Amino acid sequence: MKFQTLAVSAVLAMAAAIPARGELPDQAGIRAQAKAVDPQVIAWRRDIHQHPELGNRETRTAKIVAEHLRSLGMEVRTGVAHTGVIGILKGGKPGPVVALRADMDALPVTEPEGLPFASRVKTEYNGQQVGVMHACGHDAHTAILMGAAKILAGMKADLPGTVVFLFQPAEEGVPAGETGGAKQMIAEGALANPKADVVFGLHTWPGPPGRLTVRNGGTMAGSDQLSVTVKGRQTHGAMPSKGVDPVTASAQVILALQTMVTRQMDAAAAPVVISVGRINGGIRHNIIPDKVELSGTIRHLDPETHDQFLERIRKTITGTAEVAGASADVTIEPYAPPVFNPSDLVAKMMPTLERVGAGAGGVLRDPPATMGAEDFAWYQKEVPGMYFFLGINKAEVGMGEAAPNHSPDFFINEDALKTGVEAMVSLTLDYMAGGK
Numbered sequence: 001m002k003f004q005t006l007a008v009s010a011v012l013a014m015a016a017a018i019p020a021r022g023e024l025p026d027q028a029g030i031r032a033q034a035k036a037v038d039p040q041v042i043a044w045r046r047d048i049h050q051h052p053e054l055g056n057r058e059t060r061t062a063k064i065v066a067e068h069l070r071s072l073g074m075e076v077r078t079g080v081a082h083t084g085v086i087g088i089l090k091g092g093k094p095g096p097v098v099a100l101r102a103d104m105d106a107l108p109v110t111e112p113e114g115l116p117f118a119s120r121v122k123t124e125y126n127g128q129q130v131g132v133m134h135a136c137g138h139d140a141h142t143a144i145l146m147g148a149a150k151i152l153a154g155m156k157a158d159l160p161g162t163v164v165f166l167f168q169p170a171e172e173g174v175p176a177g178e179t180g181g182a183k184q185m186i187a188e189g190a191l192a193n194p195k196a197d198v199v200f201g202l203h204t205w206p207g208p209p210g211r212l213t214v215r216n217g218g219t220m221a222g223s224d225q226l227s228v229t230v231k232g233r234q235t236h237g238a239m240p241s242k243g244v245d246p247v248t249a250s251a252q253v254i255l256a257l258q259t260m261v262t263r264q265m266d267a268a269a270a271p272v273v274i275s276v277g278r279i280n281g282g283i284r285h286n287i288i289p290d291k292v293e294l295s296g297t298i299r300h301l302d303p304e305t306h307d308q309f310l311e312r313i314r315k316t317i318t319g320t321a322e323v324a325g326a327s328a329d330v331t332i333e334p335y336a337p338p339v340f341n342p343s344d345l346v347a348k349m350m351p352t353l354e355r356v357g358a359g360a361g362g363v364l365r366d367p368p369a370t371m372g373a374e375d376f377a378w379y380q381k382e383v384p385g386m387y388f389f390l391g392i393n394k395a396e397v398g399m400g401e402a403a404p405n406h407s408p409d410f411f412i413n414e415d416a417l418k419t420g421v422e423a424m425v426s427l428t429l430d431y432m433a434g435g436k
């Protein structure tokens with residue numbers, strides 16, 4: 001992952017005291033319950049890890065989740081946004097609706113040997129045979145939320161509000177030509193029925209075990225997918241002037257994009273990134289092809305300058321191609337806006353994170369934003385939402401030394417899972433204690 005620094009807000013310093021939880025357990029009580037459910041959480045995580053499924057294909061995982069939620073007496077909806085599962089836990093007392101989200105999909109990554117529950121699953125992805133691995137920790141997210149569901153269901157009678165458990169498919173993106181993910185969960189009523197007042201989500205990442213990390217404001221980048229076809233005119237490689245060469249035009253387009261980012265965008269005000277990750281064109285060394293296809297990713301943190309940024313990208317590509325005598329078709333598909341944690345919600349929930357962190361790895365506030373993206377951002381467009389991170393490194397491994405998310409060597413320290421469970425339960429109870 002790549003990091004960028006933004007200004008740090010002082011709002012967190014004004015965090016208010018948490019209202020009392022009444023009949024419900026205190027922090028030690030929640031911690032004890034998270035510990036009690038921990039062996040089951042670890043068993044779920046290992047089972048899901050060993051049987052990973054790609055986006056929109058999470059049928060086995062969804063079945064396990066749905067059966068668990070039904071066994072807890074919840075109202076359960078399945079098949080949401082293809083394979084998503086929603087559990088609704090209506091507390092015995094009136095109060096706010098708290099949505100908790102976990103993602104369930106794995107990645108086309110081949111897992112190395114090592115863990116006794118390592119994945120041996122293979123599947124086809126974009127026409128290629130690939131291994132499948134939970135290399136982003138979504139196995140842990142699913143297991144953590146299943147554990148939190150068990151604890152919260154045990155408090156049903158005293159619960160002052162409703163909890164909506166969102167088990168979402170395809171966070172990593174959908175197979176070509178399909179729809180899905182958070183946006184579709186919302187379109188199918190995930191936050192509307194019942195109407196959520198707040199949404200919380202967490203992501204495992206390589207930090208000290210059990211450490212919670214939260215950032216006020218822009219936390220993760222917004223992401224768009226760029227597809228370009230540079231069109232020239234086919235000719236012999238020895239006689240380029242007889243045609244129009246889309247290969248050199250593409251090379252100029254790629255470099256022009258990087259120059260545009262550094263010369264035209266304000267690096268201090270609004271960090272942006274463009275990376276072209278795929279170039280495809282030509283068959284033979286001495287034939288200049290008709291066209292070249294490029295695809296890449298576009299990242300931004302500032303919604304204010306996003307439209308202007310995309311406009312400059314389009315202009316840079318079409319203008320550069322034109323100068324070379326070629327033309328370019330540009331398609332930009334949104335993946336998600338930036339993950340943005342509203343300062344009043346972060347301030348309100350900070351004492352909760354501090355209490356959970358005090359029994360685990362502490363709390364890190366306001367680290368630099370990451371240019372990684374998360375479709376949790378769509379939920380935050382609908383209702384106030386807070387997204388935070390859970391450290392899952394081995395105790396002896398430093399922050400920069402561990403393999404990042406999406407690496408075949410990404411590792412989850414299972415000791416940290418109970419802190420994730422405690423955090424999800426505590427955020428729910430404290431938000432509810434604050435009333436509607």
Ligand SMILES: [Zn+2]
Pocket residue numbers: 136172405406
């Ligand atoms: Zn990921």
Ligand SMILES: [Zn+2]
Pocket residue numbers: 136137138171203
């Ligand atoms: Zn992820």
